[in-house]
Amino acid sequence: xxxxxxxxxxEVWDAYGTHHLRRGTKPPEATRIDWGFEGGGPGxxxxxxxxxxxxxxxxxxxxxxxAHLAGAHGALVDAVDASAGQYERARARHGSLPxxxxxxxxxxxxxxxxxxxxxxxxxxxxxxxxxxxxxxxLAGALRPGGTLCFTVLHSNRRGDGPSDRVAARPETLWxxxxxxxxxxxxxxxxxxxxxxxxxxxxxxxxIDVLDTPEDGNRASYRLFRVTRPVRVSSRPRVDKPPxxxxxxxxxxxxxxxxxxxxxxxxxxxxxxPGGTVEPGESLRGxxxxxxxxETGLAARPGDVRLLGTLLDDAGxxxxxxxxxxxxxxxxxxxxxxxxxxxxxxxxxxxxLPEQLFVxxxxxxxLWRPGLPIDHTPAYTTPFGTGxxxx
Numbered sequence: 199x200x201x202x203x204x205x206x207x208x209e210v211w212d213a214y215g216t217h218h219l220r221r222g223t224k225p226p227e228a229t230r231i232d233w234g235f236e237g238g239g240p241g242x243x244x245x246x247x248x249x250x251x252x253x254x255x256x257x258x259x260x261x262x263x264x265a266h267l268a269g270a271h272g273a274l275v276d277a278v279d280a281s282a283g284q285y286e287r288a289r290a291r292h293g294s295l296p297x298x299x300x301x302x303x304x305x306x307x308x309x310x311x312x313x314x315x316x317x318x319x320x321x322x323x324x325x326x327x328x329x330x331x332x333x334x335x336l337a338g339a340l341r342p343g344g345t346l347c348f349t350v351l352h353s354n355r356r357g358d359g360p361s362d363r364v365a366a367r368p369e370t371l372w373x374x375x376x377x378x379x380x381x382x383x384x385x386x387x388x389x390x391x392x393x394x395x396x397x398x399x400x401x402x403x404x405i406d407v408l409d410t411p412e413d414g415n416r417a418s419y420r421l422f423r424v425t426r427p428v429r430v431s432s433r434p435r436v437d438k439p440p441x442x443x444x445x446x447x448x449x450x451x452x453x454x455x456x457x458x459x460x461x462x463x464x465x466x467x468x469x470x471p472g473g474t475v476e477p478g479e480s481l482r483g484x485x486x487x488x489x490x491x492e493t494g495l496a497a498r499p500g501d502v503r504l505l506g507t508l509l510d511d512a513g514x515x516x517x518x519x520x521x522x523x524x525x526x527x528x529x530x531x532x533x534x535x536x537x538x539x540x541x542x543x544x545x546x547x548x549x550l551p552e553q554l555f556v557x558x559x560x561x562x563x564l565w566r567p568g569l570p571i572d573h574t575p576a577y578t579t580p581f582g583t584g585x586x587x588x
Contacts, residue, residue: 203366203382207326208280210371210379215283218260224291228266233321233349234408234419242266244423246345248273251316254339256305256348257323261288261298268297273317276301278308309335316341320348322419325383329364329391333398337426337549342570346400346424349408351385357416360387364394388420396552397462399545401427430550432559432573435467439513447474449561450485450502451523452495457544459531460551460558461492464538469555470562471495471539472519485522492539493531501526506580508560519576521561 201209230241242248249272255264258277267273278301279285285302292298301308305327318340324332340346353359354369361367366382386394392402406421449472452459460468473488475481482499489495505521533540545551547569554562559573564580 204327204331207381210381211279211281211326212283213379214371215259215279215281215285215287217283219283219287223287225260225262228262229270230266231263231319231321233347233406233421235410238411239406239408239421242271244347245317245319248317250274252276252313254278254312254315254318256309256318256320256336257326258288258300259284261292261300263319263321264288264298265292265295268295273297275299276308276312276315278303278305280304306331306335309339312339314341314344315339316344318344318346318348322349322351324348325350325385326381327384328366329384329386329394333394333400334549337398337400340400340426342426342428344426346426347422348424349419349421350391351383352388352407352418352420353416354385355415355417358385360385360390362387362390364390391420391422393466395422395424397468399426399430399549399551400424401431401552427552429570429572430554430559431552432554432556432571433467434512435463435465435469435555437513439515440517445512445515445517446520447518447557448472448481448484448488448520448522449558450489451505451521451561451565452489452493452527453523457546458550458562459493459542460545460554461531461539461543462541463555467553467555467558468551469539469558472558481520481522485524489524489527492534492537493542494534495527495529495531497524497527504581505561506564506578508557508564509577509579510556510560510574517557519557519561521564523565 233239253273253275255277258264258279261277264275264277268275274297276299288300366384368380369383371379371381388405395402402424404423408419410417449470463469471489471492475484482502485502486497486499489497501524503523508519510517531542556573559571560576563569563571
């Protein structure tokens with residue numbers, strides 16, 4: 199088997215930086231951020247106010263953009279690159295610039311250890327790292343309300359378009375002075391990038407198309423404008439009202455040291471385990487049954503604490519959801535055959551994904567009223583045991 203894509207990329211970028219270091223390549227001073235091509239697309243204005251704000255340039259290369267933001271806009275910029283050659287180029291050119299800190303580090307390792315940033319941006323570096331490794335680290339390193347802007351390859355010079363599955367593919371990187379190397383990039387559709395960003399608690403505010411101005415060159419990039427929301431959104435799963443016989447359901451809150459358990463419905467919402475009450479079934483029995491059917495986790499009725507009822511209007515049908523806290527369980531969550539909800543994951547309460555199912559959002563704010571989740575109002579009746587179970 200060959201090397202993992204990220205390991206290949208690390209070797210290539212280290213060689214690339216050393217190549218330019220030996221050649222003495224000196225890129226021109228930046229007067230703006232060139233997101234895809236020189237002079238193309240918007241400038242740094244999409245990053246918002248920068249004076250005095252903590253900014254991260256991810257995959258900074260020779261740090262020309264970072265130097266511009268620190269020098270011309272008064273930003274406090276950390277410029278991070280994993281290539282020793284690129285780091286040395288940046289240090290030789292901009293090492294003494296006030297407001298600029300150059301960092302030689304793996305992107306994800308830096309994100310996991312850094313204090314939160316107001317702004318994070320990356321010019322063409324994001325596709326070189328597995329998004330399932332990078333995006334949660336990015337979300338964690340961005341303060342609530344912060345801005346993330348980055349470009350990704352959409353189609354290459356030949357016009358090969360993006361993929362609808364999360365996998366890396368080989369791409370050719372051309373070197374100054376001749377020669378080429380092969381890198382591995384995650385070239386994904388905008389829809390898939392949006393789904394991944396949403397999954398990790400980020401909100402896509404806009405996507406710009408950046409096409410090359412060169413004749414015969416079909417390369418195209420997408421510029422993503424993203425925020426980490428201060429409050430998490432919710433939405434209905436479908437526009438149609440529920441069937442009248444299926445308007446009573448439960449939502450199971452499974453929360454432990456690893457976080458809160460949520461799964462992705464095939465219609466795109468993130469939600470708690472749960473479902474409709476069957477005839478003759480107790481509410482605790484429904485929680486235990488649905489938990490097992492959807493996640494494979496085993497619990498007992500005595501492990502279930504009923505928190506209260508939530509009444510809302512779904513398309514003219516009065517819907518009632520009973521929120522429940524599962525206090526003990528056995529097993530590991532996994533996708534179950536024939537179920538509509540899967541991709542079970544543990545989420546920290548301050549890193550909840552966007553687009554929670556409305557009923558799950560309502561149940562969570564009944565359990566923890568301080569959670570920053572927006573949802574349609576529901577008439578709430580807490581049960582006598584209260585909601586503060588930790």
